[in-house]
Amino acid sequence: MQFSVRTLAVVAALVLGSGAASAASAEKGRKAFVTNGCWQCHGFEGQGSAVTSNGTVLSGTELPLEAFEGFVRGSNRAMPPYREAILSSADLADMYAFLQSVPKPPAVESIQLLK
Amino acid sequence: MINDDSARDDSRTKFNRRNFLAGVAVAGAAVTSAPGAKAATSPDAPAAPPPRPSALPPNAKMAAAETGTPQEIKGHEGGKPGSDFMVDVIKTLDIKYLPCNPASSFRALHESLIDYGANKQPEFLTCMHEESAVGMAHGYFKASGKPLMTLVHGTVGLQHAAMGIYNAWCDRVPVIVIGGNDMDAAHRPPGVPTFHSAQDINALVRDFTKWDDTPTSPQHFAQSFVRMYKTAMTPPYGPVMMSLDAGLQQEPIRDYGGEKLYIPRYVPSSPPQGDTGAVKEAARLLANAERPVIVVDRAARTPNGIKLLVELAEALQAAVVDMGGRMNFPKTHYLNRPPNVVGQADVIIGMELSDFWGVVNGYVDNGEHGIGFNESKIKPGTKLISINSVELITKSNYQDFQRFQVVDVSMPADAEATLPALIEAVKSAIPDSRKDAIAKRGDAFRKASANGRENVKKAAAIAWDASPISTARLVMETWNQIKDLDWSLVASEGNVSNWPNRLWPMEKHHHWLGRSGGYGVGYGAPASIGAALANRDLGRFSVSFQSDGDLMYAPGVLWTAARHKIPLLAVMHNNRGYHQEVMHIQRLANFRNRVAYLGNDMAPLGTSIENPDIEYHKLAQSMGWWAKGPIKDPAELGPAIKEAIAVVKSGQPALLNVWTQPR
Numbered sequence: 111m112q113f114s115v116r117t118l119a120v121v122a123a124l125v126l127g128s129g130a131a132s133a134a135s136a137e138k139g140r141k142a143f144v145t146n147g148c149w150q151c152h153g154f155e156g157q158g159s160a161v162t163s164n165g166t167v168l169s170g171t172e173l174p175l176e177a178f179e180g181f182v183r184g185s186n187r188a189m190p191p192y193r194e195a196i197l198s199s200a201d202l203a204d205m206y207a208f209l210q211s212v213p214k215p216p217a218v219e220s221i222q223l224l225k
Numbered sequence: 226m227i228n229d230d231s232a233r234d235d236s237r238t239k240f241n242r243r244n245f246l247a248g249v250a251v252a253g254a255a256v257t258s259a260p261g262a263k264a265a266t267s268p269d270a271p272a273a274p275p276p277r278p279s280a281l282p283p284n285a286k287m288a289a290a291e292t293g294t295p296q297e298i299k300g301h302e303g304g305k306p307g308s309d310f311m312v313d314v315i316k317t318l319d320i321k322y323l324p325c326n327p328a329s330s331f332r333a334l335h336e337s338l339i340d341y342g343a344n345k346q347p348e349f350l351t352c353m354h355e356e357s358a359v360g361m362a363h364g365y366f367k368a369s370g371k372p373l374m375t376l377v378h379g380t381v382g383l384q385h386a387a388m389g390i391y392n393a394w395c396d397r398v399p400v401i402v403i404g405g406n407d408m409d410a411a412h413r414p415p416g417v418p419t420f421h422s423a424q425d426i427n428a429l430v431r432d433f434t435k436w437d438d439t440p441t442s443p444q445h446f447a448q449s450f451v452r453m454y455k456t457a458m459t460p461p462y463g464p465v466m467m468s469l470d471a472g473l474q475q476e477p478i479r480d481y482g483g484e485k486l487y488i489p490r491y492v493p494s495s496p497p498q499g500d501t502g503a504v505k506e507a508a509r510l511l512a513n514a515e516r517p518v519i520v521v522d523r524a525a526r527t528p529n530g531i532k533l534l535v536e537l538a539e540a541l542q543a544a545v546v547d548m549g550g551r552m553n554f555p556k557t558h559y560l561n562r563p564p565n566v567v568g569q570a571d572v573i574i575g576m577e578l579s580d581f582w583g584v585v586n587g588y589v590d591n592g593e594h595g596i597g598f599n600e601s602k603i604k605p606g607t608k609l610i611s612i613n614s615v616e617l618i619t620k621s622n623y624q625d626f627q628r629f630q631v632v633d634v635s636m637p638a639d640a641e642a643t644l645p646a647l648i649e650a651v652k653s654a655i656p657d658s659r660k661d662a663i664a665k666r667g668d669a670f671r672k673a674s675a676n677g678r679e680n681v682k683k684a685a686a687i688a689w690d691a692s693p694i695s696t697a698r699l700v701m702e703t704w705n706q707i708k709d710l711d712w713s714l715v716a717s718e719g720n721v722s723n724w725p726n727r728l729w730p731m732e733k734h735h736h737w738l739g740r741s742g743g744y745g746v747g748y749g750a751p752a753s754i755g756a757a758l759a760n761r762d763l764g765r766f767s768v769s770f771q772s773d774g775d776l777m778y779a780p781g782v783l784w785t786a787a788r789h790k791i792p793l794l795a796v797m798h799n800n801r802g803y804h805q806e807v808m809h810i811q812r813l814a815n816f817r818n819r820v821a822y823l824g825n826d827m828a829p830l831g832t833s834i835e836n837p838d839i840e841y842h843k844l845a846q847s848m849g850w851w852a853k854g855p856i857k858d859p860a861e862l863g864p865a866i867k868e869a870i871a872v873v874k875s876g877q878p879a880l881l882n883v884w885t886q887p888r
Contacts, residue, residue, distance in 0.1 A: 144827060145823065147807075147811040147821060147828070147829075149827075149887060150804070150807050150808050150811055150828065150887055151808060151887075151888070153688060153691075153695070153886045153887060153888065154688075154691065154693065154886060154887075155687070155688040155691045155695075155886075157687040157688035157691070157695065157886070158684075158687070159696075159722045159887075159888040160684070160722050160723055160727070161720060161722050161723060161888060162722075162808065162887075162888045165684065167684070167687055169687065169688075185591070186589075186591055187589060187591060188589060188590065188591060189591070190591060190811070190812045190815035190816055191591075191815060192815055193815075193818055195818045196814070196815065196818055196819065196820045215683075215686040215687040215688070215689060216686055216689060216690075217686070218679075218682045218683055218685075218686050221686055221689060223698075223701040223702065223704070223705050224682045224685055224686060224701065
């Protein structure tokens, strides 16, 4: 059986990534989300904004941690990149855990003011 | 007719303040220069006193005159003051209010306005900052369609006013500004009034006013005042400036060789309409387009502009993108679409766009070394049509004209005035063979519009119960309490993620008044109060989303609102920072691989407004407002708004200090 370098890298990332995620702390992640400035464009709950995050919602993101980290490290669009020199992978994993921990929003039908 | 010689004779023979003072000054100069002259010609003369400097600091008497009670003014026994005649002129133009911070350089006109003019048409509104006065006039016009005037102190007052004037210029709003200026350097009081005088105060704002003048006689004033009103009120609208000599205001009206003073009649100019050939070509392109898109910014100057745009859009079944400079198009209409529809267009018509380049291109602030890059948002070959009256008044220095965008049909004309001809031309140009296809476009937009509304609601539900309160919740709790009133959103500064425009059923021209124009922060508070003043008289209910940073530039305008009983509900979007700058510093730190220094704040040092938190509700209360806060629990917001609305309905302003999410 032959594996490409790319495949090995993805497998390794998934193993490492899942380990990092399992050790991550949502509580620490909430703090890191603020101290690293993520709240500025994405809101304290990761709810996003039509004007500062192009409507992207981070809370409950369906992106895997690896893809999430890949975007944060290498963003070349409106979001400025956060490289390892200024944001550790551990902090990033904590933030990811925090975003996963944010309760799902109520259904629109349940909110009288949005009916 | 008076020729140059007779005019000079007249000035020598008639008594006036200048001649009187000039005579005194000349006599004084003769006395002081005589000894020196004698010493130079006679060696036997007694020793001359040491030479005196040509200018001396004010002595105690002069200083007292500057800072103490004004002395009786001589020379006003000779007839009607010039400033009384100026009031006669002003009254012909039906200017209802005069928001103003008082100053000595226009004391004569001020006195004439309130005493001779009985403080009516215009009524003096005491302001605490010239920027507030201009901002009030700015907001008033957008709610009423009628301009106000303000008076500013020659140099320092105009410097205070300048940012507001720039906003008005960029927002194409007429504001009539008169700057008092004591121009006679030989005879004006020394000290403070001289610090506050200049050769040409108008130069300070000439780059962003439509016209300015410095009248030198009462008749000149009459001509210039009517001209400046007419210029300001001809589309594209804009601010105008007059430097008004203090002496001219104060002096009695002289006899100009028997010439009788008159007040020119104001006759509005018709707005410039697009060239017939260009209108036909635009119609041909639009009628034959597969996916035409209409983009509007300040196209609807009046409520009729909305009706015309609906008619054009429905004739073409074309998507309409409203950039929000004004309320151009009903938000509830199925053809109202988001800006990204330009990417599908084959023909785009832009009307009164402040930035056509920005509509069809993007700028991503994330390139190498932190320098952004450009990218096109439209397909190659897309035809572009522009109707824009601002091309008629483009100036050089300030860059409000934005980047240059090449278009295929260019009409330097007023969009609203051109729309009737364009609609007729479009209807004539649509071939029968295309009518079914055009109708089908409308069906697709109906579906897209319904889906879009549901998606917006889903987005609003996220963080609905968060504290600080989400901007969507802020906006909808407010809506819930005002929806049955004839409401007017008079300002929404500080950016609440455009939720009002996305969630409120805006349909009338006064539902949305646009933004500042030049993005000069500090517009929101005074403009909302000025608009609320207009709405008060029109029986409408005024509401604003008031940001924290904006309010603190000149919060004294709160007092003006209370003093003059201007009812306004100001719901604060208090995110405790200069949030645009918060994000800018973070962005730069990231590009440079540095951790942004926060100090003890939430945001990069120098961008937060916290530690201590400002108690805006107490600030407002101290100036006569009903106010409450800080409100952090979303469950408390609705009841607080209800309470505030009862106060506003009673004729008073009310403010709610609400802690909010950043955007």
